[in-house]
Amino acid sequence: MRFVILTLVLAVLGGCSVPVPPLQTADAPNTGSVGGSVPGLSPREAQAAFSTVKARVEPVAEQTCRTQTRGMNCDFAIVIDPDPQAPPNAYQSLSRSGRPVITFTRSMLGQIANQDELAFVMAHEAAHHIEGHLARQQQNAVAGSVLLAGLASLAGGSAAEISNAQDLGAIVGARSYSKEFELEADRLGTLITHKAGYRPSVGVKFFDRLPDPGDRFLGTHPANPDRVRIVQETITRYGLN
Numbered sequence: 532m533r534f535v536i537l538t539l540v541l542a543v544l545g546g547c548s549v550p551v552p553p554l555q556t557a558d559a560p561n562t563g564s565v566g567g568s569v570p571g572l573s574p575r576e577a578q579a580a581f582s583t584v585k586a587r588v589e590p591v592a593e594q595t596c597r598t599q600t601r602g603m604n605c606d607f608a609i610v611i612d613p614d615p616q617a618p619p620n621a622y623q624s625l626s627r628s629g630r631p632v633i634t635f636t637r638s639m640l641g642q643i644a645n646q647d648e649l650a651f652v653m654a655h656e657a658a659h660h661i662e663g664h665l666a667r668q669q670q671n672a673v674a675g676s677v678l679l680a681g682l683a684s685l686a687g688g689s690a691a692e693i694s695n696a697q698d699l700g701a702i703v704g705a706r707s708y709s710k711e712f713e714l715e716a717d718r719l720g721t722l723i724t725h726k727a728g729y730r731p732s733v734g735v736k737f738f739d740r741l742p743d744p745g746d747r748f749l750g751t752h753p754a755n756p757d758r759v760r761i762v763q764e765t766i767t768r769y770g771l772n
């Protein structure tokens with residue numbers, strides 16, 4: 532039984548090495564670099580596009596949040612990370628006071644080709660908050676932790692082994708659900724993008740330029756074709772463009 536646990540633990544460690552950030556859902560291009568051939572906006576254009584897109588997406592995201600949830604803080608803050616060295620990333624987090632914050636790093640803005648793409652990524656992040664993914668991811672992490680710690684103590688593990696299994700279980704629990712959350716956020720993000728006056732069919736092309744994370748069990752993001760498919764399905768179902 533101990534051998535089984537160890538094998539499980541090794542299999543898990545083989546699949547992932549990056550800890551899950553506890554209080555944010557991040558949407559980085561997975562390798563940290565999308566390559567040099569991106570038809571990105573200049574820093575000045577990116578800044579202007581950010582202000583324009585934010586002015587249109589934020590009210591739609593807030594209205595969608597208030598319509599679809601109860602008792603949730605829907606007062607989004609959408610900001611640019613001032614650190615010019617921060618790697619390409621866009622993520623949703625909660626401020627100390629519980630306000631939903633969507634952060635773009637400058638290098639992420641540099642990867643964006645047009646306003647439709649920027650709107651799509653912004654709407655996707657807002658959708659993570661509206662769908663309650665942070666809280667649900669933490670619940671999943673707790674459930675995974677309890678499960679693996681239970682297995683370790685059944686196998687007669689020491690206190691340290693049980694504690695390790697708890698940490699590992701938290702990672703597995705959080706990661707094994709996050710692909711589903713990404714696709715949920717893509718679906719609702721498609722609707723928000725459209726309502727804000729942008730084209731999700733153009734915005735989704737952002738994924739074409741990301742390295743495909745493939746279909747790894749522990750990957751935090753779905754394979755790119757799965758994401759494109761969910762956006763296309765939503766577009767067709769609601770007759771969007």
Ligand SMILES: [Zn+2]
Pocket residue numbers: 556557558655656659713716
């Ligand atoms: Zn996401």
